[in-house]
Every structure is written in C-alpha cells, then in structure tokens.
Amino acid sequence: MESRTNTVGWGLFVELDRESSIPAHVQLEVAIRDGIRTGRLKGESVVPSSRRLAQDLGLSRGVVVEAYQQLTAEGYLISQAGGYTRVASGVTRAGASPGKGAAQPASTEEKHLLDFRYGRPDVTQFPRAAWLRSLRKVLTESPHDRLNYLDGRGAPELRAALADYLNRVRGTWATPDNVVACNGFAQAVALIMPVIASNGVRRLAVEDPSDGDAVRIARAAGLEVVGIPVTPDGIDVAALARSEADAILVTPAHQFPTGCVLSSEARTRLLAWANDRNALILEDDYDAEYRYDETPVGALHGLAPDRVLYAGTASKTLAPGLRLGWMVVPDRLVDAIAALKVEVDRGSPVIDQLAFAEFLRNGDFDRHLRRMRPIYRRRRDVLIDAMNEQVPELDPVGIAAGLHIFAWLPPDLPEVEVIAAARRRGLMVAGIHDYRHGTEDRGGLLLGYAKLQEDMIRRGVGIVRRALDDVLGGG
Ligand SMILES: Cc1ncc(COP(=O)(O)O)c(C=O)c1O
Missing domain, CATH: 1.10.10.10 (Winged helix-like DNA-binding domain superfamily/Winged helix DNA-binding domain)
Structure with a gap:
C-alpha cells in the first residue's frame, strides 16, 4: 500500500x-x-x-x-x-x-509530500559556492558609485554581460543600451503591459493555452486580451491574423504549457504578420537553455529586433527566489520601460545584478547549465519511461526540453476528477484547464519533474496510475 x-x-x-x-x-x-x-x-x-x-x-x-x-x-x-x-x-x-x-x-x-506541479527547478542544485565567489568578487571590486541609485535599465555590467550571453547563446540582437534588468518575468510583464497600452496597443493576443498571470496584468493595464489556439507547430498564425490584435505574447522556443516549438514556417508567418500590422511580438524565452536532444532554436528577437521585445528569466536556470529577469527592448520603448521601472521600485537590488553579471562573465552560468542538463534529461527520461509503462493512455506531447512534460488525458477522463483523485492520494499535479483562455479541448496534465529525484518521479507516476483507476472505477 x-x-x-x-x-x-x-x-x-x-x-x-x-x-x-x-x-x-x-x-x-x-x-x-x-x-x-x-x-x-x-x-x-x-x-x-x-x-x-x-x-x-x-x-x-x-x-x-x-x-x-x-x-x-x-x-x-x-x-x-x-x-x-x-x-x-x-x-x-x-x-x-x-x-x-x-x-x-x-x-x-x-x-502533499509529492509535488509534480510545474515550474520548480531543483534549487538544491543551486551553485552556492560559485555564486558566493561572484558575490565576494563584486563586493570587493565594484566601485562605490554602484551602490547609488542606478539607471532604470540596471547595472551597466549586467546589461553588458546579458547582451553578450544572449547574443551568443540565444541569437538575440541585444546591445547593453536596450537591455533592462528586472525582477523576473513577472515584473517584465508588469512593466511591459502599461507601457505598450500607452503606446497604442489595444488588443493583445496570447497563446491558448498559456500562463494566466500575463493575461490578468494585461487586462489590468486596459488591454483587451484574445486567446489564439496553439497547434503542434505553435500558435495558429491564420487565427492570429483574424484576431486583429496589435501585439502578441508567445513562447516560441518551448510553448508553455504544451511544450511544442514554433515551426520555422510559423516563425516566418508570425514575423510577416507583425510587419504587415506594425505589431509587437513579446517573446517569453523562459526555459530555452534546457533543450535535451538538440540545440534550441534561436530567439525570434534576432530576426526582428525592432518588432520583438524579448524577455528571459533566471527562475528556471538558477532559482526563482533570485527574482532575476531581463528584457531586450526595441529602442522606441526602452526609455518608457526604464522610467516605469524607476517609478515602481527604483531598480533591482544591485549586488545581485553585479553578482549575476560576474557569474555570466566568468563562465559559471554555462558550467551550471552543462551540469544540470544531464540531470534534468535523466529525470525526464525516467518520467517518460514510467509513463509509457504505467499510464500508456496518457499522451505526452512537445519536445525534450524545459522542466515539465505535458500529456493529454484520454478524451473521456475529466481532468478535475483526475487531479482531485491524485490529491487525495498525496500528489499535487496541475491540469491544463487553468491555462485556457477561451478554447476548450480535452484535459491534460502538466508534470513538473525537475525538482524530483528519480524514485520520486516513478512513485508519482504510480499515483497518477491509481488516480486514473479511481476515476475510471468511480472510486
Ligand atoms: C511561461 C512562463 N514564463 C516565465 C516564467 C518565469 O517567471 P518569473 O521569472 O517571474 O519567475 C514562468 C514561471 O513559471 C512561466 O511559466
């Protein structure tokens, strides 16, 4: 038992x-x-x-x-x-x-001692010693003036280090002048939405399904939000064109939550749409560093730096508690976003920014990612194997990447009941329902595996099996 x-x-x-x-x-x-x-x-x-x-x-x-x-x-x-x-x-x-x-x-x-909920990296693997080295170095060597109020875009060292890193690894076209440091993607969204609303954007398209926080913030900023269905090739660009949106928020490298990649044809069509409509693309590049089978596709930003506002975060690669995020902003919007950043919090904590800059510059970030990829890939493999063995009726979709797997439930199985049955058995798991913005489809589960040891993953899948049986048997 x-x-x-x-x-x-x-x-x-x-x-x-x-x-x-x-x-x-x-x-x-x-x-x-x-x-x-x-x-x-x-x-x-x-x-x-x-x-x-x-x-x-x-x-x-x-x-x-x-x-x-x-x-x-x-x-x-x-x-x-x-x-x-x-x-x-x-x-x-x-x-x-x-x-x-x-x-x-x-x-x-x-x-709930077993937690498959999405979004948590394994923070026990946080590179404490390396981070401490960076902290020590910047505390010893940074000029006194860095401890004053800074430019709303953030510390120059971080903007330069991020521009280098993103251009090298994600194929962006960033310069230190258009990088803005912020407190995670959550704050990026909180800064972007009011600024684009006062720059003529009226209707924001979002992927359906996608994360709901951005939708709420966009609505609070006065934007009308429309959901655009996601296909296995990423967002349905034809439906986007019909929506008459002026901006879109997308996760091209690894759609959240379904895990697909925006195909090269869809990328081309999306950029053509943005050019035709003079529209803005908000690119959420939240977990592209973790791609386990091949090199991730580069960011859209590199193809159209004037059309794309790029946003990234250290929440998946390092730890969400750091609250480190960044944007690469089209020139015309940089000043407004930096000014709003100053207005809301006078800038992100500078020591952390400097430490992260050093961490990026000295190669520790690359080393951390190289160390973590095989760990997460193994956990993902364990999850997929256990699912194939124990819950073959679940249908995993998306690429080998990131920190979670998304799997469709059989059409006749109500998602809420499966989630409730899992909870009763001590397993926290999220469904797709909460990420929908209008479209309805079959239910599905998001299985976040990154922070779980391999035996916990197997046990978690065992609980999913029993939860499915509970629902199937009316238990
Ligand atoms: C789609 C998506 N983007 C970005 C993030 C990162 O958010 P933050 O940087 O605020 O921690 C998350 C976190 O779960 C997410 O689900």
Missing part, C-alpha cells in the same frame, strides 16, 4: 507515506506541527503516549519518540514531570483554525 491516512483519537490527521524518502518521524513532526499551528491541536492538551500513538499509526515507538523530542526542542510540545507531554500554549496563531487563512499554505505544502 502506498500511504496510510489515519485520524487518531486526539484529533490529529496524519498522512504517512511509507514509501517516501522523507523519514516517518519527519512526516509525523510535520503533521503535529501543522495541527498545532492551525489550532486543531489545542494548547495545553495532553498528547497521547508515544506507545499509544505508535500503535494507532502502526509505527515503531522510537519514531514517535523522535518526533516528540524534536517538537519539544522546537517549543511546540512541553514535557511534564510525570512523563506526559502536552501542547505548548500560545503557539497557535490568534484566530487560526483549519480553513482560516494564515496557516493554510504551509499545511498544503507539507501535507
């Missing part, structure tokens, strides 16, 4: 996953800590003896003792003279109760 869920008399809901690489005492600690934080386990209440809880949960007593000791050391539990243990008072957040705001996110993360 995969996992066992148990509600012990004490009101404690414990979901133990016997096959998890997370030790049982840690799983138990998480459940008890969560119960205390959310108020399910009341302050002052006496906890069951380690022997009884061990019996209820089918664990060895040592596991429970270890969990109790840890939580006592952390101050969640207090051991009393006479050998019993109680919940510390005052630990529950005021007003917190299951289902009430503040304490919920942690419990969701903790309860």
